[in-house]
Amino acid sequence: MGYRAEVLAIGTELLLGQILDTNSAWMGQQLALRGIEHVYQGKVGDNHERIVRALRDALDRADAVICCGGLGPTQDDITRAAIAEVMGVPLVRHPELADVIRGMFEARGRTMPESNLLQADVPEGASVIEQRIGTAPGLICPVGDKVVYAVPGVPYEMQEMLERAVLADLSLRAGVTGVILSRVLRTWGESESGLAERLQGRIDALDASGNPTIAFLASGIEGIKVRITAKGDTATEAQELLDAEAAAVRAVLGRIVFSSDDETMEAVVGGLLLARGQTLAVAESLTGGMVASRLVAVPGASEWFRGGVVSYASEVKHEVLGVPEGPVVSEAAAIAMADGVRRLLGADVGLATTGVAGPTEMEGQPPGTVWLGLAVGEERSAVHVRLPGDRDRVRQMACISLLDRLRLTLQGP
Amino acid sequence: MGYRAEVLAIGTELLLGQILDTNSAWMGQQLALRGIEHVYQGKVGDNHERIVRALRDALDRADAVICCGGLGPTQDDITRAAIAEVMGVPLVRHPELADVIRGMFEARGRTMPESNLLQADVPEGASVIEQRIGTAPGLICPVGDKVVYAVPGVPYEMQEMLERAVLADLSLRAGVTGVILSRVLRTWGESESGLAERLQGRIDALDASGNPTIAFLASGIEGIKVRITAKGDTATEAQELLDAEAAAVRAVLGRIVFSSDDETMEAVVGGLLLARGQTLAVAESLTGGMVASRLVAVPGASEWFRGGVVSYASEVKHEVLGVPEGPVVSEAAAIAMADGVRRLLGADVGLATTGVAGPTEMEGQPPGTVWLGLAVGEERSAVHVRLPGDRDRVRQMACISLLDRLRLTLQGP
Numbered sequence: 001m002g003y004r005a006e007v008l009a010i011g012t013e014l015l016l017g018q019i020l021d022t023n024s025a026w027m028g029q030q031l032a033l034r035g036i037e038h039v040y041q042g043k044v045g046d047n048h049e050r051i052v053r054a055l056r057d058a059l060d061r062a063d064a065v066i067c068c069g070g071l072g073p074t075q076d077d078i079t080r081a082a083i084a085e086v087m088g089v090p091l092v093r094h095p096e097l098a099d100v101i102r103g104m105f106e107a108r109g110r111t112m113p114e115s116n117l118l119q120a121d122v123p124e125g126a127s128v129i130e131q132r133i134g135t136a137p138g139l140i141c142p143v144g145d146k147v148v149y150a151v152p153g154v155p156y157e158m159q160e161m162l163e164r165a166v167l168a169d170l171s172l173r174a175g176v177t178g179v180i181l182s183r184v185l186r187t188w189g190e191s192e193s194g195l196a197e198r199l200q201g202r203i204d205a206l207d208a209s210g211n212p213t214i215a216f217l218a219s220g221i222e223g224i225k226v227r228i229t230a231k232g233d234t235a236t237e238a239q240e241l242l243d244a245e246a247a248a249v250r251a252v253l254g255r256i257v258f259s260s261d262d263e264t265m266e267a268v269v270g271g272l273l274l275a276r277g278q279t280l281a282v283a284e285s286l287t288g289g290m291v292a293s294r295l296v297a298v299p300g301a302s303e304w305f306r307g308g309v310v311s312y313a314s315e316v317k318h319e320v321l322g323v324p325e326g327p328v329v330s331e332a333a334a335i336a337m338a339d340g341v342r343r344l345l346g347a348d349v350g351l352a353t354t355g356v357a358g359p360t361e362m363e364g365q366p367p368g369t370v371w372l373g374l375a376v377g378e379e380r381s382a383v384h385v386r387l388p389g390d391r392d393r394v395r396q397m398a399c400i401s402l403l404d405r406l407r408l409t410l411q412g413p
Numbered sequence: 414m415g416y417r418a419e420v421l422a423i424g425t426e427l428l429l430g431q432i433l434d435t436n437s438a439w440m441g442q443q444l445a446l447r448g449i450e451h452v453y454q455g456k457v458g459d460n461h462e463r464i465v466r467a468l469r470d471a472l473d474r475a476d477a478v479i480c481c482g483g484l485g486p487t488q489d490d491i492t493r494a495a496i497a498e499v500m501g502v503p504l505v506r507h508p509e510l511a512d513v514i515r516g517m518f519e520a521r522g523r524t525m526p527e528s529n530l531l532q533a534d535v536p537e538g539a540s541v542i543e544q545r546i547g548t549a550p551g552l553i554c555p556v557g558d559k560v561v562y563a564v565p566g567v568p569y570e571m572q573e574m575l576e577r578a579v580l581a582d583l584s585l586r587a588g589v590t591g592v593i594l595s596r597v598l599r600t601w602g603e604s605e606s607g608l609a610e611r612l613q614g615r616i617d618a619l620d621a622s623g624n625p626t627i628a629f630l631a632s633g634i635e636g637i638k639v640r641i642t643a644k645g646d647t648a649t650e651a652q653e654l655l656d657a658e659a660a661a662v663r664a665v666l667g668r669i670v671f672s673s674d675d676e677t678m679e680a681v682v683g684g685l686l687l688a689r690g691q692t693l694a695v696a697e698s699l700t701g702g703m704v705a706s707r708l709v710a711v712p713g714a715s716e717w718f719r720g721g722v723v724s725y726a727s728e729v730k731h732e733v734l735g736v737p738e739g740p741v742v743s744e745a746a747a748i749a750m751a752d753g754v755r756r757l758l759g760a761d762v763g764l765a766t767t768g769v770a771g772p773t774e775m776e777g778q779p780p781g782t783v784w785l786g787l788a789v790g791e792e793r794s795a796v797h798v799r800l801p802g803d804r805d806r807v808r809q810m811a812c813i814s815l816l817d818r819l820r821l822t823l824q825g826p
Contacts, residue, residue, distance in 0.1 A: 015454060016445045017438035018640060019630060024456070025430035032429045039463050041428060041456040043437070050452050057470060217432060227431060282723075288709025289702030292723040296701025297805065299772075301725070307733075308723040310695075310705040316720040316758050345729050359712075392710065 003174035005031055005038040006062040008054055010070040010079055011153060012045035023068050023158055030162060034171055035178040035231070038062070046070060051082035055148060059086070063146050064170055066162075069153030071136035073116040079150050083141050084123035086148065091121040097128065101135045129165045133157045140169060147173060181238040182229040183246050188265065188404045189256040192216050192224055198252055199226070202245075212245045221294070221396040223258065223265060258407055265403045266294045272410040273304040273349065280406075281347035282308035283321055283337035285328070285354040286370065291399050306347040311337065317354075320344070329355055329363050334373030334382035342375055350375035351406060352382075353398050357391045368394050372402045376409055416587035418444055418451040419475040421467055423483040423492055424566060425458035436481045436571055443575060447584055448591040448644075451475070459483060464495035468561060472499070476559050477583055479575075482566030484549040486529040492563050496554050497536035499561065504534040510541065514548045542578045546570045553582060560586065594651040595642040596659055601678065601817045602669040605629050605637055611665055612639070615658075625658045634707070634809040636671065636678060671820055678816045679707045685823040686717040686762065693819075694760035695721035696734055696750035698741070698767040699783065704812050719760040724750065730767075733757070742768055742778050747786030747795035755788055763788040764819060765795075766811050770804045781807050785815045789822055 007027050014021045024041045031038045040061060044054040051070070058065040070079030084091045097120035105112035119136045122128060129138030134157040139150040149170070151161045187195060195216055196203070203214055212230035219225050228245045232238030250257050259268050273280055282291050292308040295301055309320055317323040321340030323333050334352050342350030351374060358367025368389070373382040383405065387397040420440050427434045437454045444451045453474060457467040464483070471478040483492030497504045510533035518525040532549050535541060542551030547570040552563040562583075564574045600608060608629055609616070616627055625643035632638050641658045645651030663670050672681050686693055695704050705721040708714055722733055730736040734753030736746050747765050755763030764787060771780025781802070786795040796818065800810040 013628065013630070014438070015441050015451065017441035018628065020433065020435060020438050022433060025427070025433050028428050028430035038428065039458055039460065040467060043454040043456075045452055047452065053474070054453060061466070215426065215431070217426065279726075284702070284705075286709075287706070288714075289697070289705030289721060289723065290709075292697075292702030292725075293700070293706050296699075296703075296723070296725060296770075297808075301701075305725050307725040307729040308702060310702065310709070310721040310723070312705075312709060312715060312718050312720040313692075313758075319759070320720075320757060344733060345726075346732070357709075395710075 002037050003064070003176075004062040005036050005064040005066065005170060005174070006058045007031075007038065007041040008058055008065055008067045009041070009043045009153075010046065010051060010067055012047075012076070014043050014069070015045045023153065023155055026155070026159065027066060027068070027162065030167060032180055032182075034167055035176045035180045036170055036174050046076045046078060048078050048082055048085075051079065052085050055082060055086045059143055059146050059148070064149070064173065065147075066149045066151065066166060066170075068151050068158055071119065071138075071150060071152045073113065073118055073135070077118065080118075080121050080123065080139070083126070083139065083148055083150060087123050087125065087141055087143055089124040092124050093117070094120050094122050094128070097122070097137055100131065100137075104135050129161055131157075132164075133160055138165065140165075178231060178233055179235045179238045180229060180231050181235070181242050182227055183242055184261050185226045185228070185246060185249055185253070185257045186223040186259045186263070186265070187226060187253060187256045188223045188258055188400055190224070190253075192218050195224060195226060195253070199249065202248055202252060206245075212241050214245075214249070220393070221400050223400060226253070226257075255408065255411070258404065264294070264298070265400055265407065267298050269403050269407050269410070270295070270298045270301060270304055272407065274300075276410065278348035279304050279306050279346075280349045280351065281306045281341045281345035283341035283350065283352040283373070284308060284310050285312060285317065285337070285352075286357040287353045287395050287398050287402075288312055290395055291351070291353065291402060294399060306345045309341050309344065327363050329365050329369060329371065331371055331382045331384070334371035335375070335380050336373075338373035338375040338382075339380055348376075349406065351402055353402055355394075355398060357394045359391060367391070370394070370398045370401070372398070372405055374405055374409060376406075379409070415450050416477070416589075417475040418449050418477040418479065418583060418587070419471045420444075420451065420454040421471055421478055421480045422454070422456045422566075423459065423464060423480055425460075425489070427456050427482070428458045436566065436568055439568070439572065440479060440481070440575065443580060445593055446595070447580055448589045448593045449583055449587050459489045459491060461491050461495055461498075464492065465498050468495060468499045472556060472559050472561070477562070477586065478560075479562045479564065479579060479583075481564050481571055484532065484551075484563060484565045486526065486531050486548070490531065493531075493534050493536065493552070496539070496552065496561055496563060500536050500538065500554055500556055502537040505537050506530070507533050507535050507541070510535070510550055513544065513550075517548050542574055544570075545577075546573055551578065553578075591644060591646055592648045592651045593642060593644050594648070594655050595640055596655055597674050598639040598641070598659060598662055598666070598670045599636040599672045599676070599678070600639060600666060600669045601636045601671055601813055603637070603666075605631050608637060608639060608666070612662065615661055615665060619658075625654050627658075627662070633806070634813050636813060639666070639670075668821065668824070671817065677707070677711070678813050678820065680711050682816050682820050682823070683708070683711045683714060683717055685820065687713075689823065691761035692717050692719050692759075693762045693764065694719045694754045694758035696754035696763065696765040696786070697721060697723050698725060698730065698750070698765075699770040700766045700808050700811050700815075701725055703808055704764070704766065704815060707812060719758045722754050722757065740776050742776050742782060742784065744784055744795045744797070747784035748788070748793050749786075751786035751788040751795075752793055761789075762819065764815055766815055768807075768811060770807045772804060780804070783807070783811045783814070785811070785818055787818055787822060789819075792822070
C-alpha cells in the first residue's frame with residue numbers, strides 16, 4: 001500500500017449543510033493532479049472529542065491528514081487544541097506570530113481583539129506555515145512518522161497555503177514520482193448514455209489496461225463532459241497517453257465536442273465571432289438575460305458582443321423588436337426576434353430564445369417547448385427543441401442549445 | 414450518548430473533486446431539522462474494500478449510516494455488494510424489481526440494457542425503498558441493531574427517497590422527540606463583522622443558554638444571512654424560541670433585513686411592485702443581463718417585469734437608450750439608462766447598472782466602480798458604489814445593490 005493522504009473538513013456549519021464544503025473537492029483535485037493517493041475524506045463539527053477521534057481514525061487509515069477549518073479566533077476554533085491532543089503535546093504561544101497578527105490589524109488601521117492571540121498558539125513541535133492573506137497561520141504537525149497539516153477554511157487562504165507549502169511538503173513525504181493528468185472534452189448534442197454508447201469501443205479497449213480512463217459528467221449549462229485521466233511515471237508519459245486518447249475520443253465524437261477543459265461554449269462562440277470580425281446581439285424571452293450574462297462573463301466580450309434585449313413581456317417583442325402580432329412561442333417570433341435585435345443593436349448576428357420555461361403551459365404549449373432563432377447574413381431560421389426538467393433547467397438547456405446552434409453555423413459544415 | 418447517524422457519500426468523482434458533493438450538505442440540513450444527531454460525514458471512492466472499511470468505521474461510531482451513490486447500473490456501482498459484505502449476506506436478485514426497471518425503460522420506448530438488472534440485486538434481509546424517479550431502488554439494511562440506508566446519488570432521486578422513506582424510518586429508530594428549527598434573516602447594507610458588532614448584545618445574551626444560536630454567512634448575490642437556530646422539546650417550543658429571537662434580531666437590524674429564509678431580494682422587489690401595480694424594466698451594462706435573469710427566475714415575474722436592455726456596447730447605450738454622449742461610467746449615464754429603458758419598454762420603473770467589472774480599468778475608473786440608476790415616477794437618481802472582489806463578484810454585488818436600492822425606495826422611509 002502506497003503513501004496515502006486524507007482530507008478532514010472541520011466545522012459544524014459544513015456538517016449541518018449551512019455552507020457547502022467546496023474545499024474538500026478542490027483539495028481532492030490537487031491531490032489527484034499531483035499523483036498523491038487519497039481514498040477518503042471526512043467532515044466533522046466543532047467538537048473537541050469528535051475532532052480528536054476523527055483525526056485518530058484518519059491517521060489510522062492514512063499517512064497524512066490535511067485538516068481544513070477551525071483556525072479562526074473564536075471559541076469555536078479548536079483545531080489547534082485537537083491536534084495538540086493527538087500529538088500528546090501542549091499548545092505554546094509564539095510571540096513572533098502574535099506580532100505578525102497584531103501588525104496585520106494595524107496595517108488595516110484596526111485594533112486587534114485579544115481573542116486573535118489564540119491564532120498564535122502552536123502545538124509544541126509543529127512547524128508554522130506563514131500566514132499571508134488571513135491572520136491564521138497554517139501548521140505542519142508530526143505525529144510519529146505521520147503528519148497532520150492544518151490550513152484555514154477560507155477558500156482562497158486555504159488554496160494559497162496548499163499551493164505554497166502543503167502540497168510540496170506532502171509530495172516529498174509521499175515520494176511521489178508518478179503523475180496523473182486529466183483533460184475534459186466538453187460536448188453538446190448527445191445524451192450521457194448516447195455518448196457512452198458511441199464510446200463503448202474506446203471504453204472496452206481501455207478496460208484492459210485501466211489507463212487512461214474515461215468518465216462522463218452532465219454539467220447543465222456547461223454541457224456534458226467527457227473526462228480522460230491518464231497516469232504516467234513522468235509528466236511527458238502521462239501527457240502522451242492523454243493526447244492519444246483525447247484524439248481517439250475526438251475522432252469518434254466529431255463535432256459534438258465543442259471545447260476542452262475550462263473553455264465554455266460562450267468563449268468558443270466569442271472566439272469564432274472575433275475571428276470573423278462579427279458582432280452579436282441576443283433577444284431573450286424565457287432565458288431572460290441568462291445568455292447575455294454568460295456572454296458578458298467572457299473576458300474581452302466587448303470586442304464582439306453588442307448587447308441584448310430581454311423581451312419578457314409580449315408587447316416588448318412586438319413593439320421593440322418588431323415581432324408580428326400572433327403567437328410568441330413560434331418559429332416566426334423566434335426569427336423576428338433574432339432579426340429585430342441585430343437590427344436594433346447594430347450587430348452582424350442575432351440570436352433569440354422564446355418558449356415555455358414552465359411550470360405552467362403558455363399558448364397551449366407545454367413547458368420545455370423552445371424555439372431558438374438565428375439571423376446570420378441572409379440566413380434567418382429557427383429550430384424547435386423540447387427540453388426536459390424544471391424551469392431553471394429548461395432555461396439553462398435553452399442557453400447552451402442556442403449558443404451551440406450558432407457555433408455549428410459559424411464553424412460551417 | 415444519543416442515537417447518531419452518519420452520512421457516507423460514495424463516488425470517486427466526489428473524492429477527486431470532479432463534482433461537488435451537495436448531497437451531504439442537504440442531508441445534513443434535513444437531519445438537523447429533524448433533530449437527529451449526526452456528528453460525522455465521510456466520502457469514499459468506488460472501491461469495494463474501501464467502502465466496506467468506511468461502512469464498518471461509520472457503524473462503529475454511529476447507529477445509522479446513510480450511503481449515497483453507487484447504485485447505478487455500471488461496474489462502478491458497487492454499493493450494494495459492499496453493504497452485503499458488511500451484513501455478511503449474499504446479494505439476491507428480485508425478479509419483481511427487475512420487472513419494474515424493465516417497465517420504466519419500456520414506458521420511455523427504450524430497451525433495457527442487461528446491465529440495469531444489477532439494480533434488482535438486494536442484500537438478503539434488506540428492505541427495498543421503491544424507486545419512483547430513477548431506476549435504482551433504495552435499501553434499508555439491518556446490521557445487528559444498527560442500520561445502513563442506501564439511496565441514489567442523483568440529487569432529486571436522493572431527496573425524494575429521503576423525504577418519503579428514510580427520514581421517517583430513522584426518526585422512529587432514533588426515538589427523536591426534540592425538534593430543531595432554524596430561520597435565516599437575509600440582510601443587505603452591512604458587512605459580516607458590522608452585523609456581528611450590532612448583534613453583540615444578542616450574542617452575549619444567548620451565550621449563557623446556548624439556545625437559540627446566531628450565525629452569519631456571506632452569500633454573494635443572496636445577501637448576508639443571519640441564521641437563528643432553536644432547539645425545543647416540541648415543535649411549538651422551538652418555534653416560540655425562534656420567533657422571539659427573530660423579532661429581537663429584526664429590532665436591532667431594522668431595514669437591512671430584507672427577507673427571511675428562501676425569499677430572494679428579487680422576489681421581495683417583485684412583491685412590492687405587484688402590490689403597487691407597477692412594472693419594471695432594467696438597463697444593464699456591467700451586469701450584462703444578470704439582473705434580468707434573476708428577475709425572470711421569480712415565479713409570476715410576468716405580472717411586473719417587462720424586460721430589459723443589455724447595453725454592453727457604448728453605442729447601444731447612446732442609440733437605443735438615449736444616453737447622451739460622454740462618459741458611460743457616470744451618474745448621468747446611469748440616470749439616462751434607467752429612464753431610457755422604462756420609456757423604451759413602457760414600464761413604470763427603470764433600473765440601470767453601469768460600471769467597471771474589471772479586470773482592467775475603463776474611462777480612468779478602477780474595477781469595482783459602479784453607478785446604480787433608478788427612475789421611479791418623478792424621481793431620477795443614481796448612486797455610486799465601490800464594490801470589492803473579482804469580475805464575477807463585482808457583478809453579483811452590483812445586482813443585489815441595485816435591487817436593494819429599489820426595495821428601500823419602494824418601501825419608503
